[in-house]
Amino acid sequence: MRAPLFDLDDDELARAAWSRLAEPGDVNAGALIAALGPSRALHWLRAAHGDAQTVRQAIDALGERVPLLRAGQRALSAAVARWGLRLTDLDPRREIQVLRSLGGALVTPGTACWPAGLDDLGAATPPCLWVRGDPGLSDAVSRSVALVGARASTAYGNHVAGELAAGLAARQVSVVSGGAYGIDAAAHRGALLAGGTTVVLLAGGVDRAYPAGNAELLRTVVEHGGSVLSEVPPGGAPSRWRFLQRNRLIAGISRGTVVVEAAWRSGALSTANRAGELMRPVGAVPGPVTSMASAGCHRLLRDGAAVCVTDVDEVVELIGEIGRDLVPSRGSEDGPADGLGPEVRRVHDALPVRTGAAPHLLAREVGLSEAEVRGALGTLELLGIAARHGSGWRKASDRAPRHEDSDG
Amino acid sequence: MRAPLFDLDDDELARAAWSRLAEPGDVNAGALIAALGPSRALHWLRAAHGDAQTVRQAIDALGERVPLLRAGQRALSAAVARWGLRLTDLDPRREIQVLRSLGGALVTPGTACWPAGLDDLGAATPPCLWVRGDPGLSDAVSRSVALVGARASTAYGNHVAGELAAGLAARQVSVVSGGAYGIDAAAHRGALLAGGTTVVLLAGGVDRAYPAGNAELLRTVVEHGGSVLSEVPPGGAPSRWRFLQRNRLIAGISRGTVVVEAAWRSGALSTANRAGELMRPVGAVPGPVTSMASAGCHRLLRDGAAVCVTDVDEVVELIGEIGRDLVPSRGSEDGPADGLGPEVRRVHDALPVRTGAAPHLLAREVGLSEAEVRGALGTLELLGIAARHGSGWRKASDRAPRHEDSDG
Numbered sequence: 001m002r003a004p005l006f007d008l009d010d011d012e013l014a015r016a017a018w019s020r021l022a023e024p025g026d027v028n029a030g031a032l033i034a035a036l037g038p039s040r041a042l043h044w045l046r047a048a049h050g051d052a053q054t055v056r057q058a059i060d061a062l063g064e065r066v067p068l069l070r071a072g073q074r075a076l077s078a079a080v081a082r083w084g085l086r087l088t089d090l091d092p093r094r095e096i097q098v099l100r101s102l103g104g105a106l107v108t109p110g111t112a113c114w115p116a117g118l119d120d121l122g123a124a125t126p127p128c129l130w131v132r133g134d135p136g137l138s139d140a141v142s143r144s145v146a147l148v149g150a151r152a153s154t155a156y157g158n159h160v161a162g163e164l165a166a167g168l169a170a171r172q173v174s175v176v177s178g179g180a181y182g183i184d185a186a187a188h189r190g191a192l193l194a195g196g197t198t199v200v201l202l203a204g205g206v207d208r209a210y211p212a213g214n215a216e217l218l219r220t221v222v223e224h225g226g227s228v229l230s231e232v233p234p235g236g237a238p239s240r241w242r243f244l245q246r247n248r249l250i251a252g253i254s255r256g257t258v259v260v261e262a263a264w265r266s267g268a269l270s271t272a273n274r275a276g277e278l279m280r281p282v283g284a285v286p287g288p289v290t291s292m293a294s295a296g297c298h299r300l301l302r303d304g305a306a307v308c309v310t311d312v313d314e315v316v317e318l319i320g321e322i323g324r325d326l327v328p329s330r331g332s333e334d335g336p337a338d339g340l341g342p343e344v345r346r347v348h349d350a351l352p353v354r355t356g357a358a359p360h361l362l363a364r365e366v367g368l369s370e371a372e373v374r375g376a377l378g379t380l381e382l383l384g385i386a387a388r389h390g391s392g393w394r395k396a397s398d399r400a401p402r403h404e405d406s407d408g
Numbered sequence: 409m410r411a412p413l414f415d416l417d418d419d420e421l422a423r424a425a426w427s428r429l430a431e432p433g434d435v436n437a438g439a440l441i442a443a444l445g446p447s448r449a450l451h452w453l454r455a456a457h458g459d460a461q462t463v464r465q466a467i468d469a470l471g472e473r474v475p476l477l478r479a480g481q482r483a484l485s486a487a488v489a490r491w492g493l494r495l496t497d498l499d500p501r502r503e504i505q506v507l508r509s510l511g512g513a514l515v516t517p518g519t520a521c522w523p524a525g526l527d528d529l530g531a532a533t534p535p536c537l538w539v540r541g542d543p544g545l546s547d548a549v550s551r552s553v554a555l556v557g558a559r560a561s562t563a564y565g566n567h568v569a570g571e572l573a574a575g576l577a578a579r580q581v582s583v584v585s586g587g588a589y590g591i592d593a594a595a596h597r598g599a600l601l602a603g604g605t606t607v608v609l610l611a612g613g614v615d616r617a618y619p620a621g622n623a624e625l626l627r628t629v630v631e632h633g634g635s636v637l638s639e640v641p642p643g644g645a646p647s648r649w650r651f652l653q654r655n656r657l658i659a660g661i662s663r664g665t666v667v668v669e670a671a672w673r674s675g676a677l678s679t680a681n682r683a684g685e686l687m688r689p690v691g692a693v694p695g696p697v698t699s700m701a702s703a704g705c706h707r708l709l710r711d712g713a714a715v716c717v718t719d720v721d722e723v724v725e726l727i728g729e730i731g732r733d734l735v736p737s738r739g740s741e742d743g744p745a746d747g748l749g750p751e752v753r754r755v756h757d758a759l760p761v762r763t764g765a766a767p768h769l770l771a772r773e774v775g776l777s778e779a780e781v782r783g784a785l786g787t788l789e790l791l792g793i794a795a796r797h798g799s800g801w802r803k804a805s806d807r808a809p810r811h812e813d814s815d816g
Contacts, residue, residue, distance in 0.1 A: 022775065023774070078777060078780065081777030081779065081780075082775055082776050082780070084777075085768070085771050085772045085777065085778070086775070156696055156698070159698070160697060160698070239754065239758065239774070240753070240757045241750065241753075241754045241757065241774070286694030286695065286697060286702070286705075286706055286716070287694065287695070287696055287697075288694075288695055288696055289568060289693060289694060289695075289718035290564070290567070294694070295718070298694060298716050298718045301709055301716035302715060302716045302717075302718075308694070308706050308709035308716075309710075310697035310706045310710075311697065314710070345648070346647070346648070346649045349647055349648045349649065350647065363490070364494060366431070366647070366649070367431035367434070367490055367494070368490050369486060369489030369490045369492075369493065370489075370493070371489065372486065372489075372490070
């Protein structure tokens with residue numbers, strides 16, 4: 001076995017190495033690192049990687065120390081074969097060098113910068129994050145919402161994503177998304193324009209802008225105090241698998257996930273489902289039923305997998321603390337007749353505007369007794385919305401209550 | 409006491425009289441009629457109506473026979489005063505005459521035409537229905553949906569209401585609504601245009617079109633085998649109270665209620681809430697969050713008071729029978745790579761389209777072992793979506809799977 005190209009006992013280098021060896025979301029790698037630590041796990045892999053006999057012996061030896069991993073012997077054996085292919089020429093110092101040249105930093109679990117929400121991913125927690133821009137992810141996502149959705153978004157979806165993002169920024173809530181075209185880009189831009197913090201999670205390496213057309217956007221995020229990050233080292237290409245795994249990071253890193261527009265089958269739905277599995281609140285923005293770009297949102301609502309959210313107050317309530325962040329009451333726009341009992345209101349409704357009506361005629365009309373009508377008129381007079389007129393009564397028309405489609 | 413103008417012992421005339429004496433939804437009248445029958449209840453009212461002393465004696469006498477009514481003595485006493493005002497000149501034969509001159513008929517509880525769903529209203533069940541057009545309400549509403557919503561609807565709402573109504577008509581489901589402008593009219597028209605059955609519930613008498621602009625629509629409903637009905641006798645004016653009570657009839661008579669568009673405060677929401685209280689399924693059609701005309705629908709969805717419905721299949725499922733009327737599955741549009749396991753799919757994703765890639769290089773790229781990649785390639789070759797190319801493999805491009813925003 002050749003000598004390794006770098007110091008395997010350096011925790012940061014070992015984590016960086018693991019993020020290259022194992023594909024995102026590899027729970028065998030996660031369990032091994034959790035059991036042995038990243039450095040000892042690397043040493044073990046170098047020893048184990050060989051013929052089938054060696055692998056079996058190494059797993060047996062491991063099993064005695066880490067009984068948990070014994071159960072998944074077959075899976076671990078296959079994993080060793082996978083990781084082993086990438087051991088050749090492994091040297092994470094190169095990738096760290098690329099990251100530093102971009103002004104970035106490696107963020108590892110347990111440090112002050114680490115976003116603790118990711119620990120909820122258990123064995124699928126990434127070994128490290130490759131971060132450009134602000135490495136202080138822990139602060140950035142302490143109040144955060146993932147706004148996700150279709151690349152093939154509509155003008156409506158882009159508008160709503162931008163408005164929600166701007167509203168969240170104004171409330172010091174960070175906007176997390178995936179840096180893609182469509183809803184993602186509209187969300188990042190909305191946060192930036194409102195002077196807020198936004199975090200971009202990429203499926204490939206942070207040295208390459210994907211999609212290329214969003215390179216300028218990613219640069220702007222970094223320049224404005226946001227973060228662009230990935231669990232894949234620089235140079236890593238995005239693949240469908242990595243997009244799906246990236247979605248678990250978006251769900252895990254943020255306090256809640258809101259889907260703005262999504263087709264019936266959409267990556268944004270996978271983010272929403274991951275968020276639900278992690279017990280994070282999930283919201284969906286409704287849209288026209290005639291728009292296929294909202295079909296995925298409506299699917300989430302039908303399945304009870306998401307709460308219907310229509311404005312920034314409702315989004316903040318979704319991720320907010322109980323007793324705080326509640327949507328302001330919308331019942332406060334009542335007219336003067338709104339708090340009345342049904343019978344008093346019936347009398348008010350029946351009052352003429354110009355001429356006066358006698359109480360006994362009002363009583364017959366609305367189906368109340370004359371005594372009840374006289375009582376109601378007294379109440380209405382006190383409120384200033386009924387007035388005597390000759391021997392009868394009429395509405396005090398200058399303060400007529402507003403009706404909002406109330407007889408529809 | 410003057411002799412009555414009509415035969416109080418005629419059940420139909422007595423019910424018609426009660427629909428004039430008591431306002432819609434009067435549970436005291438309902439309880440009295442349920443206890444004594446409509447004729448004896450009328451006799452009792454004529455005897456009871458007088459000074460306070462007489463009322464008290466009559467209620468005491470009643471209480472001995474109908475202990476249930478004893479509890480509400482004060483309410484019953486007030487009710488007698490209300491009803492008594494309308495005893496003067498009471499003669500339902502005039503109103504029945506008006507109804508008959510319009511080709512209509514009185515429909516009473518327990519008859520073959522009576523829509524049994526209204527019995528769920530308990531003491532608020534109307535004493536009778538004044539019906540123009542087809543009196544066979546029982547058949548008409550056996551499979552029915554109430555489509556309700558804002559008068560101030562948008563083009564979007566009108567379009568959706570019309571499409572849903574036409575789709576329901578095509579599935580032999582009757583469309584129930586309130587005959588108002590906006591969503592109601594769009595729903596009735598949609599059903600009529602598709603040759604379906606539609607039922608209009610008015611808040612005022614069936615002899616007057618309300619709103620007047622919908623007179624032609626109501627006439628068309630009657631001419632095309634539908635029904636226009638009210639619990640208020642001919643000549644009765646609509647009032648806000650009657651609109652609210654009419655909404656309980658819409659909720660009760662139909663199998664389920666769907667709100668198409670509604671403002672934050674809207675009569676359509678009262679219909680939805682009544683339907684929910686009656687354990688009828690409630691649906692809400694989402695719309696743009698930028699449209700205030702959909703705010704009430706989104707409110708129902710947020711409150712969990714309605715299921716999100718976006719097309720006629722989902723509406724039919726809402727009111728349908730279990731095991732029948734289910735929404736057709738939408739998972740059947742899968743491409744050939746859709747049923748694959750995640751690892752086989754990762755290999756397929758990584759295959760080049762033009763040149764061939766060697767298995768050991770594919771393995772390094774996707775993070776699988778070479779043996780796993782060779783197994784996956786065998787599967788993909790059998791499916792006809794991978795092919796050998798020189799010493800490597802590539803996608804069989806003529807049957808590439810479709811991706812629907814799957815990496816968004």
